[in-house]
Amino acid sequence: MPTDNKYLFFLGCAIPYRVSSYEVSSRKILAKLGVELVELPEFNCCGLPLDPVSHEAMLVLAAKNLALAEQQDLNILTLCPGCAGTLKKVNKILKEDSQLKQQVNEHLKEAKLEFKGTTETKHLLQFLKEEIGVDKIKAAVTKPLTGLKVAEHNGCHVLRPKQYIGFDDPEDPQTLKMLIEATGATCLDYVDETECCGAPSVGISDKVALSLARDKLNHIKDVQAQALITICPFCHIMYDTNELRIEKLFNEVYGIPVLHYPQLLGLALGLKPEELAFSDLRVNPSRLIEQVTETLNTQ
Amino acid sequence: MTEISATQTSSNQPIKTSEIDPKFKYELVALSGSEKILRCFQCGTCTSDCPIARYSDSYRPRTLIHMATLGLKDRVLKSDTLWLCVACFTCTDRCPQDIEVASVIRVFRNLAVESGCIPQVFKDQIGSVLESGYAYKIPELRIKKRESQGLPPLPKGDAENVRKVLKGIKIVESIQNLKGEATNANRQ
Numbered sequence A: 001m002p003t004d005n006k007y008l009f010f011l012g013c014a015i016p017y018r019v020s021s022y023e024v025s026s027r028k029i030l031a032k033l034g035v036e037l038v039e040l041p042e043f044n045c046c047g048l049p050l051d052p053v054s055h056e057a058m059l060v061l062a063a064k065n066l067a068l069a070e071q072q073d074l075n076i077l078t079l080c081p082g083c084a085g086t087l088k089k090v091n092k093i094l095k096e097d098s099q100l101k102q103q104v105n106e107h108l109k110e111a112k113l114e115f116k117g118t119t120e121t122k123h124l125l126q127f128l129k130e131e132i133g134v135d136k137i138k139a140a141v142t143k144p145l146t147g148l149k150v151a152e153h154n155g156c157h158v159l160r161p162k163q164y165i166g167f168d169d170p171e172d173p174q175t176l177k178m179l180i181e182a183t184g185a186t187c188l189d190y191v192d193e194t195e196c197c198g199a200p201s202v203g204i205s206d207k208v209a210l211s212l213a214r215d216k217l218n219h220i221k222d223v224q225a226q227a228l229i230t231i232c233p234f235c236h237i238m239y240d241t242n243e244l245r246i247e248k249l250f251n252e253v254y255g256i257p258v259l260h261y262p263q264l265l266g267l268a269l270g271l272k273p274e275e276l277a278f279s280d281l282r283v284n285p286s287r288l289i290e291q292v293t294e295t296l297n298t299q
Numbered sequence B: 001m002t003e004i005s006a007t008q009t010s011s012n013q014p015i016k017t018s019e020i021d022p023k024f025k026y027e028l029v030a031l032s033g034s035e036k037i038l039r040c041f042q043c044g045t046c047t048s049d050c051p052i053a054r055y056s057d058s059y060r061p062r063t064l065i066h067m068a069t070l071g072l073k074d075r076v077l078k079s080d081t082l083w084l085c086v087a088c089f090t091c092t093d094r095c096p097q098d099i100e101v102a103s104v105i106r107v108f109r110n111l112a113v114e115s116g117c118i119p120q121v122f123k124d125q126i127g128s129v130l131e132s133g134y135a136y137k138i139p140e141l142r143i144k145k146r147e148s149q150g151l152p153p154l155p156k157g158d159a160e161n162v163r164k165v166l167k168g169i170k171i172v173e174s175i176q177n178l179k180g181e182a183t184n185a186n187r188q
Helices: A014-018 A020-032 A054-070 A079-097 A098-109 A125-131 A134-140 A177-180 A205-224 A233-241 A243-250 A259-268 A286-298 B024-029 B051-055 B061-070 B073-077 B080-084 B092-096 B100-113 B121-132 B139-149 B157-166 B171-186
Strands: A005-010 A036-039 A076-079 A121-123 A149-152 A187-188 A227-230 A256-259
Touching: A014 A020, A014 A233, A014 B139, A020 A256, A020 B139, A036 A098, A054 A076, A054 A079, A054 A098, A054 B100, A054 B157, A076 A079, A076 A098, A076 A125, A079 A098, A079 A121, A098 A259, A121 A125, A125 A134, A125 A177, A125 A259, A134 A177, A134 B139, A149 A177, A177 A187, A177 A259, A205 A233, A205 A243, A205 B051, A227 A233, A233 A243, A233 A256, A256 A259, B024 B061, B061 B073, B061 B100, B073 B100, B080 B100, B092 B100, B100 B171, B121 B157
Parallel strands: A005 A036, A005 A076, A076 A121, A149 A187, A149 A227, A227 A256
Antiparallel strands: none
């Protein structure tokens, strides 16, 4: 098992495709917290998008990524819950089923690779909690976001299915809340907090997908959250990129900025909004930034 | 906007004995993901906790499982609503019989694909993975933007090895062949 304090950074597909602000802000806060990331020279899709078509193809693609990480003898850190969930699940399945492992390794042989099961994967959320620690993050905060009231949205694959993920409590998750409170901001409770954002059904039934996101935004608006905090590229697209579309489609008004958790933490660590790719956000965050800046000036 | 029809017409028709494949449930028991399907006692926890079922008139995981155990193979595999599941795994985590409900739906999807039913969005993603290693084609503009944002270059997608390791997986190969034929046709 790799013990080095370095981590292999697994980027995935969705973040470079549409949500680079998440990567920019994550890299900034990880550097601030003294984490050394090792770049993957090559990788492929984690496998998740292929699962509905061929479970076998999903297993092979995920195992291929894990085998590449094993060659470098490093654990994986990923920002995407889909990638994290898939790599964790496949690692566990193959470690427990030697016959299936052999079958998958037959495929990997074609690329001169072998899955052994020696690498662990963590999503950013789990990484921050377990490898850095909430107390250390709290101690690193130089500009506490006192007075700011936000809501959180976890993203299903960080928590479920619990038998494969084994992190936090999917029915009452606390990690993201604790990490938000570590910045000095208040994290509000709201109805149906753990409900899915609906992103995977975009393209199958946009109406169903956007209805899910609308109800979540309504619940978040009800508790007067000033921002929504996400830790998943797909959830972020659902609420930020699609917020205007939802407003138009259902005749609603929200104007709730949707921040990646690293953007929120970044502000509290003293980084500037322009260093954290705030300008990439579709829902204008300028009022929020003004308020944060005013609070900081009066501190 | 792509839409799944609001009602699942085939399931509203009376069942004919000729439709029933009594061996279908044993086929499912033998597949990874749906091994425990016979444990289902139709409590409905999956459907009542399903975020999609709340907003869709047609997607009901309990009904799909019931139809499958009755042997209504064609109705299950041809059902459009199969593709609405968001794989949030709430049903899997809450099933009192420990059935991985979302995995059962995934098995249905895999079988549906084998029988020729596959939504375009999944075809596109496989095509992209085989071509570039990435599930989406990353636009040139995005790659340039990475530089301006101070991000390291995009990792290589390793598509050649992706194609190598997926060799022998029939369904992937058939999609790849279809794609190859289309590309050749365009060239001609």
